[in-house]
Amino acid sequence: MSRTILYDGLNLSLKKGTGVATYTRGLMSTARSLGYETGVVHGITGNVPRDPILREVVLFDDASNRTPSAMFTTKRWLRRRIAAPFGIKPVPIPLNGTVIMKSLQSQFGDSDLVYASNDLFQLARHHFKRYGNSLPMKFEAQPDLLHCTYPMPVAAKRALNVYTIHDLVPLRLPYLTEDDKRYHYKMLRSLVRRADHIVTVSETSRADIIKVLGVDETKITNTYQAVHVPETLRNKTEDIVADEIAGIFHLDWKGYFLFFGAFEPKKNISRLIEAYLSSKTTKPLIIVGAPGWKGAETQLLIDDDRFRFYLQSEDRILPQRQIQRFDFVSYPLLISLIRGARAVLFPSLYEGFGLPVLESMQLGTPVLSSTEGSIPEIAGQAALLVDPYNTEDMRKAIVSLDQDDDLCSSYSKAGPRQAARFSPERYEQKVSAFYDTLFNG
Numbered sequence: 001m002s003r004t005i006l007y008d009g010l011n012l013s014l015k016k017g018t019g020v021a022t023y024t025r026g027l028m029s030t031a032r033s034l035g036y037e038t039g040v041v042h043g044i045t046g047n048v049p050r051d052p053i054l055r056e057v058v059l060f061d062d063a064s065n066r067t068p069s070a071m072f073t074t075k076r077w078l079r080r081r082i083a084a085p086f087g088i089k090p091v092p093i094p095l096n097g098t099v100i101m102k103s104l105q106s107q108f109g110d111s112d113l114v115y116a117s118n119d120l121f122q123l124a125r126h127h128f129k130r131y132g133n134s135l136p137m138k139f140e141a142q143p144d145l146l147h148c149t150y151p152m153p154v155a156a157k158r159a160l161n162v163y164t165i166h167d168l169v170p171l172r173l174p175y176l177t178e179d180d181k182r183y184h185y186k187m188l189r190s191l192v193r194r195a196d197h198i199v200t201v202s203e204t205s206r207a208d209i210i211k212v213l214g215v216d217e218t219k220i221t222n223t224y225q226a227v228h229v230p231e232t233l234r235n236k237t238e239d240i241v242a243d244e245i246a247g248i249f250h251l252d253w254k255g256y257f258l259f260f261g262a263f264e265p266k267k268n269i270s271r272l273i274e275a276y277l278s279s280k281t282t283k284p285l286i287i288v289g290a291p292g293w294k295g296a297e298t299q300l301l302i303d304d305d306r307f308r309f310y311l312q313s314e315d316r317i318l319p320q321r322q323i324q325r326f327d328f329v330s331y332p333l334l335i336s337l338i339r340g341a342r343a344v345l346f347p348s349l350y351e352g353f354g355l356p357v358l359e360s361m362q363l364g365t366p367v368l369s370s371t372e373g374s375i376p377e378i379a380g381q382a383a384l385l386v387d388p389y390n391t392e393d394m395r396k397a398i399v400s401l402d403q404d405d406d407l408c409s410s411y412s413k414a415g416p417r418q419a420a421r422f423s424p425e426r427y428e429q430k431v432s433a434f435y436d437t438l439f440n441g
Contacts, residue, residue: 002037003144003439004113009042010121010150012108018262019355020166023201024149025109026226030424030431032110039113039143041090041154043120048091055093059116060104083127087136087157090115115139121152128153128187134161134194144439147199153187155194160438163191164199167352167373168208169266176265176349188213197438201225201353202374221434226427227358227419233335234363245340248333249286249324256284257398258341258365260334261348261356263289263325268347268370268388273323275394276345281402283342287325288334339363343401343408346370347388354378358422361415366408368397382411382418 007028011021028038042059049055093114095101101108117123117137127135134155137146146156148163155161165188170179192198192213198220200206206222209215242253257276261267269287276285329337338344344360350373351357357379360367367383369375376385384401386393400407 002035004037004039004141005031005145005147005435006039006041006113006115006139006143006156007111007146008121008148008150008152008154009040009108010152012040013042019353020150022355023164023166023225026228026424026427027147027149027431028109028111030226030428031435032112033428034432034435036435037112038110039115040108040111041120041137041146042093042114042116043122044116044118047118048093048116052094052096053098055091055116056095056098059093059114060099060101083130084123084135085127085131087138088117088120088123089138089140090117090120092140113141120154124152124154125183128190129183132186133190145435151188151191153190160196161194162197162199162438163195164201165192165205165209166201167205167350168212169350169352171212172208173266173350192219195219197221199223199434202377204374204377205352223430223434224422224427225353225355225358226424227355227362227422228424229335229359229362233332236336236339238339241336241339244333244336249337251284251286251337251340253340254342256286256341257281257401258286258288258337258344259346260288260338260344261346263287263291266349268349271388271391271394272345272347275347275391275398276323278391278395279398279402281398283402285323285345286337286341287323288329288337289325290327335363338365341365343368343411345398347386347394348373348375349388351375351378357383358419361411362419364412364416366401366411367415368394368401378422380418380421382414384411 007024011018012024031038044059046058049058093116095114124135134153136155136157138157143156143159145160145162148154151163151165170177170181170184174181192215198209198215200209200220200222201224203222206220209220210217238253245251245253259269259272263269338360343366344356346356346367346369348354348370352374354369354373354375357367357369357375361379361382367379369379369383369385370388371385372388379385384397386397388394
């Protein structure tokens with residue numbers, strides 16, 4: 001009889017995706033390939049309906065723009081004040097094919113079981129603040145393990161409870177995030193004390209967690225992450241990719257620089273823009289990322305009218321922005337943008353893993369990145385690494401990538417070799433060994 005592992009659906013429900021969502025989908029897929037039965041626990045707005053068909057509909061309903069009624073808001077406030085002192089019982093949601101999943105499969109992934117509870121993750125936060133421990137959850141079908149892919153104060157009764165902590169950015173660089181630091185620190189200390197095990201994604205993060213949170217070295221495992229771009233996207237011909245980026249974005253093959261990721265202070269975008277502009281390159285900088293905390297400040301710099309150039313198109317001269325930002329592009333288009341870029345610029349101040357760096361290297365695109373956090377551990381010698389606090393070093397590196405074809409060629413060849421060290425096959429071996437040890441001692 002196969003064992004059952006439940007995962008949290010916190011990041012899977014976000015439409016624009018996150019690195020944690022990619023991690024969750026990859027981990028679930030790996031567990032399924034290893035023969036485990038997998039499930040997801042979601043939090044939804046409003047009460048979970050009794051009707052099974054409506055349950056499925058409500059789970060996938062996009063209620064992001066809906067304003068709750070006054071009565072519902074009052075009930076939610078009272079529920080949070082009480083914060084379920086005795087825990088909750090998430091409701092199973094049978095997926096009977098009522099909802100057409102073709103456009104959602106890549107977002108939600110595959111799972112054998114689906115559960116949901118009203119305001120689960122918000123309720124867990126309030127429960128911890130009120131009672132100082134994780135919100136207990138009891139399931140209709142008893143799981144063997146709850147694996148939270150992001151640290152949150154929930155726990156499954158009579159099961160093993162494991163938590164992935166990707167990094168300690170809110171504690172190591174508290175001035176770069178908007179988290180409630182007092183809550184975050186207390187919650188993490190509680191999780192690592194009560195957890196059956198902690199998982200992380202780099203040796204850098206593992207060392208941080210041991211030092212800052214006092215975790216026993218035997219109680220934390222680094223599995224790294226896998227990088228895998230589907231072959232259908234990797235094998236598109238250069239001509240097809242060039243046509244896509246020209247037709248959709250009006251960009252030339254290898255004629256632009258690219259940043260993609262969260263639009264937030266940790267990503268160091270303001271220094272990147274300063275270094276890029278001072279490099280005097282004629283290649284535009286394309287930024288793909290949804291606005292996050294303090295993103296408006298950087299957007300003001302991007303919108304400055306000084307940073308324009310003029311493009312000759314047939315008989316017209318069209319004004320173009322030297323720096324262009326897109327909130328969101330589909331995954332296939334993002335892969336085309338990465339492949340068509342002269343280089344990906346990702347000078348983050350700190351990363352627990354650095355998936356954008358590895359994705360770009362797998363696709364053979366040169367990468368400029370950071371000497372901080374886990375990036376040197378992940379990128380090795382296959383990327384051009386600079387001090388992310390030194391704008392002049394960054395400027396020189398951009399100039400080199402802009403002008404030196406041989407340099408770009410060398411990184412294009414080295415990148416895929418380094419990325420192969422983080423293949424799905426190697427990741428599966430690490431996850432298999434971890435779960436085997438956890439279940440079998």
